[in-house]
Structures are given as structure tokens and as C-alpha cells.
Amino acid sequence: MSETPRVRFAPSPTGYLHVGGARTALFNWLYARHRGGKFILRIEDTDEARNTEEARQAILDGMRWLGMDWDEGPEVGGDFGPYFQSQRKAIYDAYYAKLEAAGRVYLEDNGAARFKFSREPIHIPDMVCGDVQFAATEEPDMTIRRPDGSYIFHFVNVVDDIEMGITHVIRGEDHLSNTWKHIDLFHAFGKQAPRYAHIPLILNPGGSKMSKRDEGSSIQSYVDAGFLPDALFNYLCLLGWTPKVGEKLSRAELIAGFAPTDIHSGNARFDMTKCTWFNAQYLRELSPEDLLKAARPFLDMAAIVIGDEAMAAKAVHSVKEKVSLLSELPAWVHYFFTQDYAFEDEVINKLKAKAENKTLLTELKADFAKLTTWDEHAAHASVEATAARLSVKPGALMPLLRFALSGQSRGPGVATILDLIGQAKSVARIERALALLA
RNA sequence: GACCCAUUCGUCUAGCGGUUAGGACACAUCCCUUUCACGGAUGCGACACGAGUUCGAUUCUCGUAUGGGUCGCCA
Numbered sequence: 001m002s003e004t005p006r007v008r009f010a011p012s013p014t015g016y017l018h019v020g021g022a023r024t025a026l027f028n029w030l031y032a033r034h035r036g037g038k039f040i041l042r043i044e045d046t047d048e049a050r051n052t053e054e055a056r057q058a059i060l061d062g063m064r065w066l067g068m069d070w071d072e073g074p075e076v077g078g079d080f081g082p083y084f085q086s087q088r089k090a091i092y093d094a095y096y097a098k099l100e101a102a103g104r105v106y107l108e109d110n111g112a113a114r115f116k117f118s119r120e121p122i123h124i125p126d127m128v129c130g131d132v133q134f135a136a137t138e139e140p141d142m143t144i145r146r147p148d149g150s151y152i153f154h155f156v157n158v159v160d161d162i163e164m165g166i167t168h169v170i171r172g173e174d175h176l177s178n179t180w181k182h183i184d185l186f187h188a189f190g191k192q193a194p195r196y197a198h199i200p201l202i203l204n205p206g207g208s209k210m211s212k213r214d215e216g217s218s219i220q221s222y223v224d225a226g227f228l229p230d231a232l233f234n235y236l237c238l239l240g241w242t243p244k245v246g247e248k249l250s251r252a253e254l255i256a257g258f259a260p261t262d263i264h265s266g267n268a269r270f271d272m273t274k275c276t277w278f279n280a281q282y283l284r285e286l287s288p289e290d291l292l293k294a295a296r297p298f299l300d301m302a303a304i305v306i307g308d309e310a311m312a313a314k315a316v317h318s319v320k321e322k323v324s325l326l327s328e329l330p331a332w333v334h335y336f337f338t339q340d341y342a343f344e345d346e347v348i349n350k351l352k353a354k355a356e357n358k359t360l361l362t363e364l365k366a367d368f369a370k371l372t373t374w375d376e377h378a379a380h381a382s383v384e385a386t387a388a389r390l391s392v393k394p395g396a397l398m399p400l401l402r403f404a405l406s407g408q409s410r411g412p413g414v415a416t417i418l419d420l421i422g423q424a425k426s427v428a429r430i431e432r433a434l435a436l437l438a
Numbered sequence: 439g440a441c442c443c444a445u446u447c448g449u450c451u452a453g454c455g456g457u458u459a460g461g462a463c464a465c466a467u468c469c470c471u472u473u474c475a476c477g478g479a480u481g482c483g484a485c486a487c488g489a490g491u492u493c494g495a496u497u498c499u500c501g502u503a504u505g506g507g508u509c510g511c512c513a
Binding site: 010011012014044046047050108110111112113114128129132133134135137138139142143144145146147148150152153154157172173174175176177178179180198200201203205207208209235238239240242246247248264265266267268269270271273274275276277278280284319321322323332383393394395396397398399400401402403408409410411412413414415 | 440441442443444445449450451452461462463464471472473474475476477505506507508509510511512513
């Protein structure tokens, strides 16, 4: 246990990066970083018919988006490559020969090769589940090579773990029932099996294993929905593991506190509401500039044209505690960037509800037009002055201004809106609203 | 069907023989307030069941039930 750990995440590029796979990768990554070991990415693409280049790319993209770097693997290299199983056939052939020499394989009529199980009891020391005992198996010997010469998962997985010097295998609990087969193989090769940690599965809200159909099953869906990588990263860590020092933690804290022995052995349901809450928390910590940067793709998608970057940063910042996802931002800020914003029906109705609204807005506009300085304080003071002059409460004027300036019934403080939009445009917007009431 | 893992508020969980069973999300109420939010306060809400072991079980053991997983020439 004192050797430098070498752990790996070994996804199969058959689809998108799955949230469960990402969490597995994350625990491996956390463990490697915690112990100063190596985190290896190995692509298990032995089944050519099912693998796609898009899927391979999606995995790499997803890993990078979440902020997990790998010390060895695709596009990085390393001393134990290649890191694509599709390129390691010579190694597998050599290992197959060892099994053959030991009399542990035999051929089926069609050419497929099977590994002869030892048929002895096997016990798995697991850092999460404890010691798990499996009685001598009565299952048929397992196929390890197809008739076309390509090898099966269980075989290549073990061979590569040996060849790559993997010391700890942290993977989903769905593998626990098959692990005795792997150990049997390790023994057949005269090797000691690595340390295992089978982590609980992530279940959908219905309580079964998350599948591709479920909301939030692919990492890309979080990118699209406007999640921040740090937020997802943090939330995913909490599924199956409880850090001792709190829930909302930085990566450094997560790395420092990570221990495989603290991982639970019961499955956990994914709670999108709490995941979203985490995102809201992380969103609020962003500086105006960083928030704008993160929001940019979503603003672009909504065809919002940002003129002044500084103003745009202030605009998104002004509503950041009102949203949980970046994708919600455009609806809250679009009117900052165009004089041709739409009016909600509800807003028009409220403006028309009272005849005096027209008078009040006209007076506000007149006072705004007279100002020689324009900022949040000046604008706010002007509204209060108008209110005093007309003997009404400022609170009676604010909603009207909000309606006129934004066309919406909710938003940041009215003074903030006035400041960001500017004097001339604010006056123009009130005129526009007045025209609507005519 | 066989085997494996699990079972505390709706969800994620703390608990490692004696606790008023704690926290987070959600929910409810109140406060704050120019809207919507944020924030603050309070509240609602759980040990699957049955036997043991013990002076005493949420905690240990066994059984039952329930949930999940695995038994592929998928990974």
C-alpha cells in the first residue's frame, strides 16, 4: 500500500460520456491526486462494431470539461501505451499464449476461445464492500476471444491492468459480480490482483440504474443546460461519498479529503434539484467578467448582441442570484441589449390598469431628462424626488418604471436597470411605453 | 432462477450499543423587500419487518421483505 498508486478510467466509446462513468472517473482522479499517483485514461474499444470516433471524442471532451486531466492516455501518451485497446493486439496475443501454455484455454467449434475457470472459491477484498466471498463457480467457462481473433472485455481488462501496473481498481458496483473472474485470470497469469473499490451506482429518480434515456445521463446535457463544471463535479462527488468537512467544497478540499474507504456501499439516486442548487451556488461566486464569459454561449444562442462588454458583465451580474442555470440568463437580460424589447402581456395590462400611470411615467421621464449626471444613485434620487413632488411613494413608481424599461415584471433593482441602460435610452424607453398606452 | 450488494426524513446522508436520531436539497410559515430572487428564522419529516445477543439496540447476528446489480462471442 505504500507504492505510488496507478489508477485508470477505462471507458468504452460506445456512446456519450455517462454521468455514472464520469463519477467513476472522478473518484479515480481524486484518489490519484490525493495520493500523488497516476491517473490513466484507457479506451476500451475492442468491439469495433460498437465504437465510434464521435463517442471517443465525447469522452475526452467530457473529461476535460469536468476538469479531469490524465497523466497517461490518448493525446497525452505515456510509457505504457498504446492506450487504445484496439492497438494492443500483439500484447493480448502474447498473454493468450501464456494461458495456452498453461493449459487454461480451449477452442469452441467456431473458433471462439474460452478460459478454464479454476473453480475454486474466490474472495474479493474490497475497500468499499469489505471482503466478498464467491463460492466455486458453476458458470460455463468464459469466452475471452472471438472467432475473428479479437478479445473480450474481461480478458483485455485484466491484461491491461497487469501491463499498465494498475494498483487500484475503482469502478462501478455493477462489476463486483464479475470480479472473481478477473481475479481468476490474474492468478492464471501468476499475478496478484489489484486492490478493488466498487463504488455504488447512480440511480435515476425512479430508483433503477441510470440509462441513456434518463434526464442528465450524458455529461453533454449539463454543458447544454448551463451547468458549471465545478458545480457538477462537486455534486457528483457527493453521490456515494460524504466528505467529513462539508458539502460544498473546492477541488483542493475534495482531493485532500478523499478516501476510498469512506465511500458508501449503497446506491444513490440522482437529484437534479440539488444538483441545480449547487450550480446556483457556484454561479453566484463568479465575478461579473467570469459570469459573462460562461454565459456568452447562451447569450449568443439567444441571438443577443453584446455591445459594451463591461456593461454586459454588469448586466448578467445584476441577475445572477435569480438564476440557477446559465441557460436561464438570456431571458433575464435580453432587454439590456436592445431598445426593441418585447412587453409581457401581464405588464401591458398592469400599465393600462390605472389611468394615472401615464401621468406618473410622463413625470418620471421629465425629471430624468433634466439630470446632468447619471448613475445608480442619481437615478434613484430622481425617482424619489419625483415621488415626493407628486406625493406618492417611490414604491408606487418603481414597478411602473420596471415595466416600461424592461417590458418585464421582474428583474434587478430598477435603479440598476436605469444605470446600465443609460439616461437617453431610459427616457426613450419610457416614451415607447407611453406610446403603447396611447 | 442462482449469486452479489444494499436498506435512517420525499432525495442525498451523519450515526460506528445509551443521542430530544444531526445536517443538506425540497416543501411550509414568518421576516427582509420597488418585482423576482438572495438572505435570515421557524416548522414538517426517517431508523423496512421479525427474531435473537445485551441491562440497553438505528448501531451486532440470523431470517423475511423490498430495491439494485451480475450471470453475453457488450463493456
